[in-house]
Amino acid sequence: MLLVIWGLTACTQQDAFTETGTAHVTTSSEDAAVATLSGLGKAEIQHQSIRVGSNTFDTYVAGPDGGELVVLLHGFPSSVSEWAHQFVSLSLAGYRVAAWHQRGYSPGARPANVAEYAESALAQDVLDITRVLGGDRFHLVGHDWGAAVAWRTAAIAPERVATLTAISMPHPDAYRAALGDPTSCQAAAGSYIGRFILPGYEYVLLANNAHELRGLYDPLPPWQIDAHLRVVGTAAALGAALNWYRAAVLHPSPAVGPVRTPATAIWGRADRYVCGDGWGRTPPLVTGEYEFRVLPDAGHWLPETHAADVTSAIVARLHTVHTR
Numbered sequence: 001m002l003l004v005i006w007g008l009t010a011c012t013q014q015d016a017f018t019e020t021g022t023a024h025v026t027t028s029s030e031d032a033a034v035a036t037l038s039g040l041g042k043a044e045i046q047h048q049s050i051r052v053g054s055n056t057f058d059t060y061v062a063g064p065d066g067g068e069l070v071v072l073l074h075g076f077p078s079s080v081s082e083w084a085h086q087f088v089s090l091s092l093a094g095y096r097v098a099a100w101h102q103r104g105y106s107p108g109a110r111p112a113n114v115a116e117y118a119e120s121a122l123a124q125d126v127l128d129i130t131r132v133l134g135g136d137r138f139h140l141v142g143h144d145w146g147a148a149v150a151w152r153t154a155a156i157a158p159e160r161v162a163t164l165t166a167i168s169m170p171h172p173d174a175y176r177a178a179l180g181d182p183t184s185c186q187a188a189a190g191s192y193i194g195r196f197i198l199p200g201y202e203y204v205l206l207a208n209n210a211h212e213l214r215g216l217y218d219p220l221p222p223w224q225i226d227a228h229l230r231v232v233g234t235a236a237a238l239g240a241a242l243n244w245y246r247a248a249v250l251h252p253s254p255a256v257g258p259v260r261t262p263a264t265a266i267w268g269r270a271d272r273y274v275c276g277d278g279w280g281r282t283p284p285l286v287t288g289e290y291e292f293r294v295l296p297d298a299g300h301w302l303p304e305t306h307a308a309d310v311t312s313a314i315v316a317r318l319h320t321v322h323t324r
Helices: 029-038 080-092 119-132 145-156 172-179 185-189 201-216 222-232 235-250 307-318
Strands: 002-006 046-052 055-062 069-073 096-100 138-143 161-167 263-268 290-295
Touching: 046 119, 055 080, 055 119, 069 080, 069 119, 069 145, 080 096, 080 222, 080 307, 096 119, 119 145, 119 235, 138 145, 138 307, 145 161, 145 172, 161 307, 172 185, 201 222, 201 235, 222 235, 263 307, 290 307
Parallel strands: 002 290, 069 096, 069 138, 138 161, 161 263, 263 290
Antiparallel strands: 046 055, 055 096
C-alpha cells in the first residue's frame, strides 16, 4: 500500500578546517557527540564502545532499558549529531534510542581495505551491533547513506527489522537504476560521485579550510557543521567515509531486492543530491506497507533542517508495529 503525503515545513543550515586536513574545532568527538545529542533536551546519553569482530564502534544510547529499540543511521558526511532532535524526542517518549559512528567514522572501525566498506558489510554491522544492544527486533531509521544501509538491512533481515524509515534516499536498486540512466535527472544530481571515488579526494575536500566539504552541508549553520567535522574532519576519517563510495563502485554488493518491512520514506523536493526519479522507481520494490512523504521546499539535510517533520514521520511509523 502506497500513501503519498505532500506538505509540511522548512528551517535552515553552513563553516571550520585547515589545509593540513584537520578541523578548527575543539573537544573530543565522544564528548562533543554526547553534548550535541543531549543539548536539545533532558535526555541522558550513554557512550559505549561496542566491539564487533576487529572493529570498535562509538555508540550512543538513551532512553529506558525496556523501551523498544530504535536505531538511527547517519549519512555522509555527517555523524550521530545529525539526530540530536530525534534522539531527545524519541528517548523521552520511552524508546531506547541508539546511534553509532559507522564504519570508517569510528576511529576503531576504520579498515584499510576498500572492499571492507561494501554495503553488505555495513548492513552486517547493523545486525551485529543491535545484537550486542539486545535488539533481536528493532526499528530502523536512516538518512542518506544511512538510509541505503537501512534498506539493505531490512531486505536481508526482515524478521529483525520491525519498521523502516528512509530519509533522502530511495530504495538502492531504484536509485542505482536512475543514476545509471543518462536521461534521468539523477545522473546529473549524482555526478559528484565520480569525484568522490578518486584516490585522495579527501585532501581536495579538506583544502582551503575544508571549503568544498563545508559547501556540501549548505544550508546547515556553523555549529551543526562543526559537530560533524569533529568526526570527519581529518584525512583519515574522511578518506574512510569516502570508501563507502569507492566500495560501491569497485566492490558492489548484490541488488537489495524487495523490502517487505513496513516503511516510510521522506524526501525534500529541493534535494540537490537526490532527484525524484529514484523515488518514482521505488514503490514496486516495497512489498509491505509503504508511505511516501514529500516536503516541497526542503533540501537534503532533513533530520536537521526539518527535525519536527522527520520526528513526526518516524513516530507515526513506529506506532504501526510494536516489538515488545
